[in-house]
Amino acid sequence: MNLKKITLLMLATLLLITPLVGCNSKDDSASTPANETSTSGDQASNTLIVATAFPEALVRDQILNKFIVKYPEIDVQVVDFSAKLMKIQQEILNPSTNDDGKETPSYVKMYEEAITGNPTPDIILLNGDIISQLVSKDLLMPLDPLMEKNKFDQNRYYPNVLQQLKDMGNGSIYGVVTGFNTQALFYNKGLFEKAGIEPPHDDMTWEQIQELAIQLTNLEGEKPIYGFDFSRADGIGNPFSFLLDYARPYDISFIDPVDHKIVMDTETWKQIWQDVVDMFHEGYIPPTKDMKDLDLAAAQQDPMSMFPGFYKGEVAMATGYAMEAQILNMLKEQAGNGAFEELKDLEFDVVTYPTHTSIPNVGSGVFSTNMYAIPQGASNVDNAWKFLEFITSPEYLQHNKDLFDPLPAFQDQQLQTDNINYDAFYRLDSAPYQKTFDELPTIFEIYEAGGEELNKAIRHEITVDEAIANFQKRAQPLLEEGFAQLEKAE
Known part of the structure; x- marks a missing residue:
């Protein structure tokens, strides 16, 4: 994630989270700090653990609360490692804070620790720039078999978005997006x-x-x-x-x-x-x-x-x-x-x-700030698929857009206008994906x-x-x- 994208992400996060400060949409007891477990064996069968580098209040308000309305029987828990993300961003923007001998800040390691931590998440929200590195480490589950089993129509995606998803995974899809940026x-x-x-x-x-x-x-x-x-x-x-x-x-x-x-x-x-x-x-x-x-x-x-x-x-x-x-x-x-x-x-x-x-x-080129993936070792794959199916459904997307990627990724989504020529972002072929x-x-x-x-x-x-x-x-x-x-x- 280059510095330009870091700054965009920080500014967008600040603008979105400001109205939510001090008013989490759900009781804080539902939050699970990274690398700590709160799930017993009895609970695990109908639990969904979501790991995110975005603040929990934002993710619950914008996404999870809507999922809970449809699936109230699923206990949704959050592993919030946004503090780690902010620390890494600060160290990158101001290298003097990263003293000699201190561990080099790494986005990949941050996500790797979240995926392999305890509890293992069922869903992880990723930055699209990171996914190819996590795939090379065999940390994510390929989604093609689940898509085929559940008759997920990949051709709903715009061709350039679908090609990007496949290129990131060397021909397989390891994460879904609901929006993209170019x-x-x-x-x-x-x-x-x-x-x-x-x-x-x-x-x-x-x-x-x-x-x-x-x-x-x-x-x-x-x-x-x-x-x-x-x-x-x-x-x-x-x-x-x-x-x-x-x-x-x-x-x-x-x-x-x-x-x-x-x-x-x-x-x-x-x-x-x-x-x-x-x-x-x-x-x-x-x-x-x-x-x-x-x-x-x-x-x-x-x-x-x-x-x-x-x-x-x-x-x-x-x-x-x-x-x-x-x-x-x-x-x-x-x-x-x-x-x-x-x-x-x-x-x-x-x-x-x-x-x-x-x-x-x-x-x-095309990139996605927000990508949803299922880690290898997830305990609740069925619930994880329900979540992916929910956030990519036409019914959900009719009333909701992605947090940080404003361009709809699916051809059956309605383009916003805001009196802006948004067709300009779709009109050309995308530059080839590069690692x-x-x-x-x-x-x-x-x-x-x-x-x-x-x-x-x-x-x-x-x-x-x-x-x-x-x-x-x-x-x-x-x-x-x-x-x-x-x-x-x-």
């Missing part, structure tokens, strides 16, 4: 109207978007306006993350998992680096900083300082996740009385993610090195070839160290 191009309606320029439309290429961005850029006024920006949901914007997003349709990885090598000195990668550097040199993208310059203390005093320029009306167009449309609307509702004032007048819409001329009709390397303890340092070297090329301090060479030289030992730590942890 990127589109957001644009500020007011800035285009003020400039008298036609706004972007669906199916535009990167070259066409760049031409628009140049026209919209105006750095001479009292408030500089930039024509384009990439998603800066991490609060600072590591251009290396944007570079990888830009490269996704090419279906290439910069990490060789077999030989444990950084591979970016190819002609394709060099052209991608050059393309991104050229975009910045055109002057229509706001300047970037290095990750080490992220000032969390200042952000706590002024939350708006962490928000991307698009949120504040300083950028005409920006790539962004569907989740950000949801967050923007939630923030706009809360704007006023001194809070989020700059968001009050923001009117935006979305069009399809820019495409490469050489790879038409292929947009951004993430989030389990590497050093992956954030590798991203940081990539961002720093890319920034040097953007600032004309070094050439693109030098930036790539420097990155490979810095990242290779970090990659080797990461894999060594993983092997030692085994």
Whole structure:
């Protein structure tokens, strides 16, 4: 889970959980702290134990209470390890808190401990980025036999979502989703109207978007306006993350998992680096900083300082996740009385993610923040399947949407509108699924090195070839160290 997704998840969780603070929907005695058992043999036969990294109050209010209405005879218990998740996020966002000798923060290990703890959960809520690592450790139950037995129609899923689920499990399905996330191009309606320029439309290429961005850029006024920006949901914007997003349709990885090598000195990668550097040199993208310059203390005093320029009306167009449309609307509702004032007048819409001329009709990648799986060793598989069947049923989904993945995953779900062109998130083919390397303890340092070297090329301090060479030289030992730590942890 990269830093951008971490920040999105934290913000969305904060916005959703705030109304629930101090009012858990069910008695706290129903909660089971991680690694403690509260289930006797007599109870186990009609129990459902749900493990989650989201706060219990949120999960009960949004999901479990509805399940209990249909199945009141099932004793639903919760293993809440959200405190562990928050601790890991804080350590990643502020590495200085992770003292020497202290165990390296790991999402994979956190989920592994939840799955293998006592009691063993029957259902675990996962981040989609993690599932392939858990599958490789044989910690999750394949769901295909249960789906076949219970006549679950996989073709209800949108084709790109179904393919992603299968790719994550090497051809088998190990988790179900009710929503997903992908990127589109957001644009500020007011800035285009003020400039008298036609706004972007669906199916535009990167070259066409760049031409628009140049026209919209105006750095001479009292408030500089930039024509384009990439998603800066991490609060600072590591251009290396944007570079990888830009490269996704090419279906290439910069990490060789077999030989444990950084591979970016190819002609394709060099052209991608050059393309991104050229975009910045055109002057229509706001300047970037290095990750080490992220000032969390200042952000706590002024939350708006962490928000991307698009949120504040300083950028005409920006790539962004569907989740950000949801967050923007939630923030706009809360704007006023001194809070989020700059968001009050923001009117935006979305069009399809820019495409490469050489790879038409292929947009951004698909990911799911919220995935439901059955761990190996679950004691109540029948109840677990009842839960999966319930949350994926048309009856449930007609009135409920996913907590953090706002795009309906099933074709029989009704698309929301919110006066936004949500079809833009579905119109293009998804970029091919790529295995993430989030389990590497050093992956954030590798991203940081990539961002720093890319920034040097953007600032004309070094050439693109030098930036790539420097990155490979810095990242290779970090990659080797990461894999060594993983092997030692085994």
